[in-house]
Amino acid sequence: MEPLNNRRNFIRNSALTALGLGLATSHVSSNENNIKKNVSPRRNRIGVSTYSFWQFNGPKSNAPIEDCIEKAAQMGFDGIEFLLRQMQSEENSYLQKLKRQAFHAGLDIMGFSTHQSFIFPEKEKRNAEIQKTIHQIELAYQLGIPTMRLNTGRWGTSGSFDDLMANKGIEPPLEGYTEEDGFEWVIDAIEQCIPTAEKCGVVLGLENHWGLGRTAEGVLRIVNAVNSPWLQVTSDTGNFLENQYEQLELMAPKTFLVQAKTYLGGGKWYTLDIDYPRVAEIFRKVNYKGYVSIEFEGNADPMEAIPKSLETVRDAFTWYE
Known part of the structure; x- marks a missing residue:
């Protein structure tokens, strides 16, 4: 009988062992599921500029804002950024129609x-630009937009924009003037726009967009001099042609909106290979929780390139805690 008893004991012990392993495996699996439940993805919201659908290619009627809204929604964006020059009208009825x-x-x-x-140099011209900017702030208010991209402007000594791009955005001041003059004019002008921005609740975002804003140091010099919560930074990932990541790091703490350039099909003026996981980490370190707005500036078909850009940027700006 002993061999039979041994066989029975072996079968019983094997069954108990298997049951124990099953329970252990089930417990581990349960723990893994609980961990996954407790680790939720965090991401920045992603928008798209209507510029991405137009790029100044032909008349603006080629890419009506209304069409851009529908396309952006179909592609799965969270938001949309309006390019003022692309709008068909500034009448309130048109603005409210777009908002609706x-x-x-x-x-x-x-x-x-x-x-x-x-x-x-002419004060009259600067005053005209100030009044234009104040009007633009009021348009943003009518549209319910929380932030507006602002430029310093440029000297205009390069000739065409193509010439400016060929020279990497660098151009000399007007004869008889210096960059110090330019900074003084820009700071004074923006200071005169701040009361309207505050009244309307629209944060002005000074962009690294050529002119005196070609470098992070230039942008921050102006923002720090104005020293108002209603003037912050719009960080464009494609407008630094050298030391781009280091310059983005400098501007990140004051960034109110990130504009993310993409160049599928090759860029119109130049192509940058932007490491978006690295860019996202720069802004994550300063706890940036705002929007990232895609500006597609490539030669590929926008209807194919913009969704691909969304996938790239959304993946980069998603992380787990």
Whole structure:
């Protein structure tokens, strides 16, 4: 009988062992599921500039804002940034129609890209640009947009924009003037816009966009001199042609909006190979929780390139805690 008893004991012990392993495996699996439940993804919201669908290629009627809203929603964006020069009108009825459409499409209108220049020796010209900028702030308010892109402007000594790009955005001051003059004009002009920005609740974001804003140091010199919570920074990932990551790090603490350039199909003026996980880490270190707005500036078909850009940027700006 002993061999039979041994066999029975072996079978019983094997069954108990298997049951124990099963329970242990189930316990581990349960723990893994609990860990996954407790680790939730965090991400920045991603928007897209209407510029991405147009890029100044042909008349602006080629890419109506209304079409951009619908396309952005279909592609899965969280928000949309309006380029003022692309809008068909500044009448209130048109603005409210766009606001209604964006809300119904499930999109925040999260940014407003405008153009102005304060680099003029003539006070009358600077005053005209100040009044134009104040009007643009009021348009942003009517649209319910929380932040507006601001430029310093440039000297205009390069000739065409193509010439400026060929020279990496560098141009000499007007004869008889210095960059110190330019900084004084820009700081004074923006200071005159701040009361309207505060009244309307629109944060001005000075962009690294050529002129005196070609470098992070230039942007921060102006922002720090104005010293107002209503003037912050719009950080464009594609407008630094040297030491781009180091310069983005300098501006990151004061950044209110990130504009993320992409160049699928090759860029219109140049192509940058931007390491977006590295860019995202720069802004994560300063606890940036705001929008990232894609500006596609490549030669590929926007309807194919913009969704690919969204995938790249969204992956980079998603992390787990």
